[in-house]
Amino acid sequence: MSAPERIPPRSVTPATTPAELLAGGELKVRGRIRDASNAALFCTVVHDGQEASCVYKPVAGERPLWDFPDGTLAEREVAAYEVSEATGWGLVPPTVLREGPYGEGMCQLWIEAAPDAELLALVDGEEPGPGWKAIGLADVGEGRTALLVHADDERLRRLAVLDAVINNADRKGGHLLPTADGRLYGIDHGVTFNAENKLRTLLWGWAGEPLTPEAVDVLKDLRDTLGDGGALAGRLAGLITAEELTATRARVEALLTAGTHPEPSGEWPAIPWPPV
Numbered sequence: 001m002s003a004p005e006r007i008p009p010r011s012v013t014p015a016t017t018p019a020e021l022l023a024g025g026e027l028k029v030r031g032r033i034r035d036a037s038n039a040a041l042f043c044t045v046v047h048d049g050q051e052a053s054c055v056y057k058p059v060a061g062e063r064p065l066w067d068f069p070d071g072t073l074a075e076r077e078v079a080a081y082e083v084s085e086a087t088g089w090g091l092v093p094p095t096v097l098r099e100g101p102y103g104e105g106m107c108q109l110w111i112e113a114a115p116d117a118e119l120l121a122l123v124d125g126e127e128p129g130p131g132w133k134a135i136g137l138a139d140v141g142e143g144r145t146a147l148l149v150h151a152d153d154e155r156l157r158r159l160a161v162l163d164a165v166i167n168n169a170d171r172k173g174g175h176l177l178p179t180a181d182g183r184l185y186g187i188d189h190g191v192t193f194n195a196e197n198k199l200r201t202l203l204w205g206w207a208g209e210p211l212t213p214e215a216v217d218v219l220k221d222l223r224d225t226l227g228d229g230g231a232l233a234g235r236l237a238g239l240i241t242a243e244e245l246t247a248t249r250a251r252v253e254a255l256l257t258a259g260t261h262p263e264p265s266g267e268w269p270a271i272p273w274p275p276v
Helices: 018-022 071-087 152-168 213-225 231-237 242-258
Strands: 026-032 041-047 049-060 095-101 101-110 118-123 132-141 144-151 176-178 185-187
Touching: 018 041, 018 049, 018 101, 026 144, 049 071, 071 095, 071 101, 071 152, 071 213, 071 231, 095 118, 118 132, 132 231, 144 242, 152 185, 152 242, 213 231, 213 242, 231 242
Parallel strands: none
Antiparallel strands: 026 041, 041 049, 049 101, 095 101, 118 144, 132 144, 176 185
16 A cells, blocks of 8 residues: 555543543554555544544554664654643643554654755755754765754753653654644654663754753643652653663653753764654
């Protein structure tokens, strides 16, 4: 099957939350998303007359990763959603772990991105213009380089904090979905929560800068709910390993202690490839 046309999800009435619809509805496969590196299926989910579009990624379609030997991509995708919800920022679409036509997998609400939203750009020169943050120089061919920049956007800044908490090893431009109503979502969180520092992202524009007061408050709340007996700790315990949960707590504490956005470690490429 070819990649499906992107269509917006149908409305979900307040009687059923998107997460409840994803978890309890009948899942029907409509097509395959061919540009995904692992099996990703475009589906509809229907329950009590309500319907929404979604992405279903069965565990059976995952390719093993030597540097992520524990757990599954699907479990880490759900764990990223749980942390996002705990921040109150709502940066990850509703995501659940459920049985589907090809076994257990991740099911995530389909998000229709606004086609004209500009979050990344290549510019001439060595400094970004007003409203932009520098990522680094990029080879654009024929011996030329250009400066890769991202928008100085509060939504992206929140996502940069979330990525630092969940240790996102693959924040690419194609994983950013701004919507027509002004929201921003991040998707594809299968390579997260590793106990080793693996942060790779395009969102380095705030590296070394002080965290916003809002981010500090959110991190303090995360520290509490990730503690022993905390609600978020309980939800993550079934999705990631004990070592990964301990490392997540340590990353939150390190961010609060430093009071700044993290900087590239210098131990490996800090920007994922390809960047988009």
